[in-house]
Amino acid sequence: MRPTDPDAQDLLGKPSPSKGRIDEAIAHYQRAITVRPDDFLARYGLGHALLEKGELDSAIQVCRSALLLRPSDADCHTTLAIALEEKGNPAEAIQHYQKALELAPRSIPTLTNLAWLLATSQDRDHCEMVAKAVELAGQADRLVGGTNTLVLRTLAAAYAGERRIRERD
DSSP states (O other), X not given: OOTTSHXXXXXXXXXXXHTTOXXXXXXXXXHHHHHXXXXXXXXXXXXXXXXXXXXXXXXXXXXXXXXXXXXXXXXXXXXXXXXXXXXXXHHHHHHHHHHHHHHOTTOHHHHHHXXXXXXXXXXXXXHHHHHHHHHHHHHHHHHHTTOOXXXXXXXXXXXXXXXXXXXXX
16 A cells, blocks of 8 residues: 555544544545545544544534535544534534434444433423433443443433422422
């Protein structure tokens, strides 16, 4: 494989974010996309790296373009949802989390992220959102067997939201 090959660039980009070399990963993914614009994995990798770097607008744009190539990718929907949530667009983030769960209903990160977003929402439909948060966090907790502290914390937040609603009513 030549270093200019898009597959090589994609492979070179993958380990870089985990080593704290996000800019290097971004450059490799961008080179792969330049050579092969319809490369879903390079687009998804670039979107994820941009999210890790905190470049939310770019991450959102790239994830959207990746989903045009592969609309059935649950991980890409989840990555886009995280970026949208961090950008302050919870309504659209919820839509993408829900789509990700349609595609991968046992995804612990997606279940947990969506449950947290719903449990902590200040939306006017808060009662329904908290009930759904309890359901999703409970499902995640059953899947991990009560051993994941992040899932347990999310479940606790959902129960706390439920309790606040009961006290308010």
